[in-house]
Amino acid sequence: MPACPCLARTVIDTPHSILQHVFGYHAFRGEQEAIVGHVAQGGDALVLMPTGGGKSLCYQVPALLRPGCGVVVSPLIALMQDQVEALRELGVEAAFLNSTLDAEAARQVIRDFVTGNLKLLYVAPERLVTQYFLDLLRNAPVNLFAIDEAHCVSQWGHDFRPEYLGLSVLADEFPVIPRIALTATADHATRLEIVEKLRLQGARQFITSFDRPNLRYTIVEKQKSKEQLLTFLRREHEGDSGIVYCLSRKRVEDTAAWLRTQEIRAFPYHAGLDASTRAKHQQIFLREEGVVMVATIAFGMGIDKPDVRFVAHLDLPKSIEGYYQEIGRAGRDGLPANAWLAYGLNDVILLSDMIAQGGSSDEQKTVEKRKLDAMLGLCEATACRRQTLLAYFGEAAQPCGNCDNCLNPPKLIDMSEAAKMALSCVFRTGNRFGVGHLIDVLRGKKTEKVGELFHDRVSTFGIGAKVHEADWRAVYRQLLACGALQLKPGGMGGLELTDAARAILRGEQPLYLRERTQKFSYKDRDSEFATAADRELWQALRRLRKELADAQDVPAYVIFSDATLKEMVRQRPADHYELGRLNGVGDRKLDKYGDAFLRAIAASH
Structure with a gap:
């Protein structure tokens, strides 16, 4: 019997024949062939490959080659259903076990699994580690275990899921069955934790490039963010499918409603909606073209829709890992796609306060703050976005020629004197006030608060009257990004000087800002077709x-x-x-x- 019974007339007993006859591809990409060969021969593997890089084939092809059924651990129902639908369309006997199945349907899947009538079975991690399912595994012809989204095992990562910790049981219970752990987002520390927690010390590691050359990165300073988003959609993505990420549920609802008034077919998605509404909106997004999903990060992990042409962020992501995973949902088909982000100083303050007031340990808060600083650094970068992003993951790259900084190199302005004024104002007012009040003092605005605190008498009152308010906000954002300022513990957005401020105040460290302009790249929507x-x-x-x-x-x-x-x-x-x-x-x-x-x-x- 051939590895894929749907194609009985074809002898399918090699990786290339399965790739061609089942999946319709004529050559493996990058490390795919080496990974497939290693796992098919019974080896364990840790695979780090960007979204859209073809991770699924790395376990699907070995599962079809080896006698028995591959068990795929997947964190989300949507991912299971998407992949099973796609596999069945290819003629592969695939199924999932999750809460959407009624009792009889679940029993039928279990019967097919145990009797060897399946080639791939998708399950959630919490189901796999139950005693009932472990007993099933002992009586079924399992040929490999694939642990998708393996970064979820990392307590220091951006998407920790406690149920993943139980997957170490596979190493003890099934030591001779190959295991392959896969992720698109894992820095060096997270990779070490995956190896430790999943007991993959002997696994061969396949670390491919993080680069997604088909993505164009654009990061803009918030001015009127909804209007900026609309301009981006109208100019570059009329009629395209895409995702807009927002930080809060209220912002999701407001943005989706506003886009609908602009005749854009947009739907909200967040954890506050009931399960049936979320499922309905997700189904519309997956099944139909030209739909925009406005969502919190509750949406998206494992979404396998290949024709998402853009991912936009209306708020600053918490980390580069989170940002990278979210933009990874665009352009999975390898065609050009856009990653667009609008950010502002208030985002930095809000996220910093969320970290400070959260229930994490001090050690975890330090890690989260470092990740936020790196994300802000990416936004403030004046060099190639792709170079900056890849450098975070320890990868060198040449300028891409396709991001906003490469296409429209920013004009830099020496704002060193303004930086000294900004820092002096923080000091003169007592190292405890927020940006809005500090700018009022610098610009000489005698507000009620300024008068009550006698801040119209400090030496920095009015010394920055000729500097635009938006430029002052950019200066303070840069000073936060370079560590000369920090948010005062206890929230409320108050700023205080750090030791790093001294070099700027002494004139030893200059501060350059990009000129405040709003430039867009344009896409000729019909240029890919000759006639x-x-x-x-x-x-x-x-x-x-x-x-x-x-x-x-x-x-x-x-x-x-x-x-x-x-x-x-x-x-x-x-x-x-x-x-x-x-x-x-x-x-x-x-x-x-x-x-x-x-x-x-x-x-x-």
Whole structure:
């Protein structure tokens, strides 16, 4: 019996034959082939690969090669359902066990698992470590364990999940079954913790590049953030699917409602919504095109929608790891996508206060503050964004030529004198006031608070009247970023000087700020198609894909990805052989959809 029974007429007993005939790809990418070979031969592995880099194939192909069933530990129901739908469409016997199944459906999945009728089974970590399921595993033909989103095991990471700690039981109970742990976001410390907590000391490590060359990074200073977002969407992403992240539930609701008034089809998603509403909105986002999901970070882990064309942040993320994982949901199909972020000083103050007032240990708070400082440093960087981002993960890179700083190199202004004034004002007013009050003093605004505190009598009152308020906010943000100022313990946004302020006050360390401008990169939406006929065929193929998807109640990308449709437009295959040579067209899909798509292509001539 071949490794994938759906293709009984084809001998599928090598990694390349499975890659081609089942998944429709003609070559592995990067380290995929080495990982597949290592795991297929029974080796343990730790795989660090960027989102969209093809992590799933690293365990799916070995599971199809080896006798038995691969068990995939996945943290979210949405990810399980997405991957199982896609695998079944390829003809692979896959299933999931989670709370969405009724009792009879769950029993049937268990029967198929134990009797060897499945090739891949997806389960949540909390289910896997129950005694009942461990007993099942002992009686089932398990051929490997894949632990997805493995960074969740790290207590110092950005997305710790206590239930992941129990997965170390696999090393004790099933020592001869290969285990592969996979993640897209793990710095050196997190990798060490994954190895320790999951008992993978003997595993071979495959650390690939963090680079996502198809993503364009743009980071702007908040002015009127919703209007800035709308301008970005109108200019670059009219009709595209995307995600907008906000820090609070209220901001999610307000932003989604406002976008709808601007005739953008937007839906909110956050933990405060009831489960049925969240599921409904997620289903709309996954199944339909041109939908914008406005969400807190409760949304997104494991979302497998490949045609997300942008991820926008209306608030500053808490860490570079979190930011990297969130923007990783854009452009999973390898086509161009945008990562856009608007941030401001108030974001820094709010997140710092959240850290200070949280229930974490002092050690954890120090780690969280360091991560926030690094995130702010990325925003304030005037060099290539990609270089700065990759350097955080210990990776060197050349300037990308595709981020905002590379496309529109910022003009830097020497603000050293303003920095001295800003620091002096903090000192003269007592090392305890927030930015708003300090700017009022510097600009000579005699507010009620300034008068009551006699701050109109300090030497810094009015000395910065000629500097724009937005520039003062940028100066204070930079001083926080470089460590010359820190937020005073106890919240309320008060600032105090640190030892690092001395070098700036003495004139030993200059401070340069980017000129305050709002520049946008433009995308010619039709430039990828050479002719009007190509554009018409592209739309015809998308319509056909949607009809087929709706008839089967699956997301459109499960039929064919955007990347595959664009290959059809470029290559215009005339028969099954030519169509089958395109990436993403495996044997099952060729048989099922080949005639319909070939007819659509022929009709366009």
